[in-house]
Amino acid sequence: MRIDVVSIFPDYLAPLGLSLPGKAQATGLLELHVHDLRGWTRDRHRTVDDTPYGGGAGMVMKPEPWGEALDELLEPGVTLVVPTPSGEPFTQALARELATRDRLLFACGRYEGIDQRVLDEAHGRAEVREISIGDYVLNGGEVAALAITEAVVRLLPGFMGNPESLVEESHEDGLLEYPVYTKPASWRGREVPPVLLSGDHAAIAAWRHEQAVRRTAARRPDLVPASVVLDDVEVRPAR
Ligand SMILES: Oc1ccccc1-c1ccno1
Numbered sequence: 001m002r003i004d005v006v007s008i009f010p011d012y013l014a015p016l017g018l019s020l021p022g023k024a025q026a027t028g029l030l031e032l033h034v035h036d037l038r039g040w041t042r043d044r045h046r047t048v049d050d051t052p053y054g055g056g057a058g059m060v061m062k063p064e065p066w067g068e069a070l071d072e073l074l075e076p077g078v079t080l081v082v083p084t085p086s087g088e089p090f091t092q093a094l095a096r097e098l099a100t101r102d103r104l105l106f107a108c109g110r111y112e113g114i115d116q117r118v119l120d121e122a123h124g125r126a127e128v129r130e131i132s133i134g135d136y137v138l139n140g141g142e143v144a145a146l147a148i149t150e151a152v153v154r155l156l157p158g159f160m161g162n163p164e165s166l167v168e169e170s171h172e173d174g175l176l177e178y179p180v181y182t183k184p185a186s187w188r189g190r191e192v193p194p195v196l197l198s199g200d201h202a203a204i205a206a207w208r209h210e211q212a213v214r215r216t217a218a219r220r221p222d223l224v225p226a227s228v229v230l231d232d233v234e235v236r237p238a239r
Contacts, residue, residue, distance in 0.1 A: 001156060002031040004078075005145055006069050007108040008048055010034045012142035016149060029156050038067040047237070049111050058112040066107065066118040078103040079127045082119065083144030085137055087130035090148060092171035094131070098148070099155040101127075106148070108141035176220060178211035 005013050013034045017025070024030035042064070049059035074080055079101045088094070098104060107114065121130050133144045154160055179220040182184040195207045217224050 001029070001099075001153070002033070002103045003106070003149060003153075004033045004035065004073050004103070005075065005106040005108060005142075005149075006035045006037050006066075007106075007140070007142055007145075008037045008110055008185065009108075009140070009142055010036045012108075012140075015146060024156065024159055027158070029159055030153055030183045031239045035069065035073070036064050037069060040065040040072075049228075051063060060112050061109055061114040061118075062091075063115040063118045066114055067121070070107070070122055071104050072106075074122060074126050076126075079129060080103050080105050080107060080122050081145070081148065082107045082109065082114070082128065082130045083141035083148070084109065084113065084130050085132055085135075087132040090131050090133045090144075090151070092151070094129075095151040096150070096155060098129070104149075104152070106141070106145040106146050110140040153194065171223075172184055173212075174223060174225065175209075175212040176223070178208040180216065210231070 005016075007013060016022070016034070018031055025032055037048055041047060041119065047062065049061050050063050052060045054057065065160065070080070079098065081098070081104050083106070107118075119128060119130070131144070133147050138144065181196060185192050185197065193207065195203050213224070213228055217228070
């Protein structure tokens with residue numbers, strides 16, 4: 001997979017050279033290119049924003065630099081990913097979908113956003129996914145690009161040392177992950193659940209599933225499949 005990121009703060013993406021993405025680049029699984037949007041400006045002040053038509057606070061990112069950046073980078077077969085608070089929710093399912101793409105191009109907006117005409121034009125020639133990583137407001141798309149990249153890249157075949165570890169993660173089966181324990185068996189008077197020391201793999205699997213369902217019902221009732229009924233778990237109604 002090749003990932004390109006365009007930002008006015010390219011150094012923000014430096015962590016992508018570390019840990020998992022860094023390893024993937026070293027093994028050739030990932031090709032990463034970070035670009036400074038100002039490289040596509042034409043004026044001496046390298047202007048990327050201006051006041052919004054219709055008035056209002058803040059600044060809007062000008063279409064010209066983005067248009068030229070996408071002319072160069074949004075080649076056939078590239079999926080444009082635009083982090084935005086108004087995007088579709090980023091989920092593990094969406095991460096799996098994006099992991100099937102050959103190339104991703106992240107457009108990291110700042111200020112009040114990117115001139116809509118840039119996105120409208122891009123829709124006409126590429127797959128464009130406007131994505132939100134949560135219901136809160138950031139100062140720009142860079143943090144979202146980091147999060148989406150990590151969630152996607154770790155799903156690439158050959159990426160994780162042990163692909164088995166991907167199977168039982170939170171959200172992989174639609175549920176939150178069960179609680180985990182390691183040595184020592186007793187810590188500050190707290191014991192590891194005995195079933196985990198029993199060696200009874202069927203009982204361990206059953207306990208882990210029930211714990212995952214209970215945790216999901218308590219913390220994310222919106223994720224609990226309708227088929228699951230738990231008598232003694234307080235399920236707070238989805239807000
Ligand atoms: O709040 C933002 C500002 C710019 C780009 C993206 C975001 C955002 C917020 C949540 N997900 O993405």
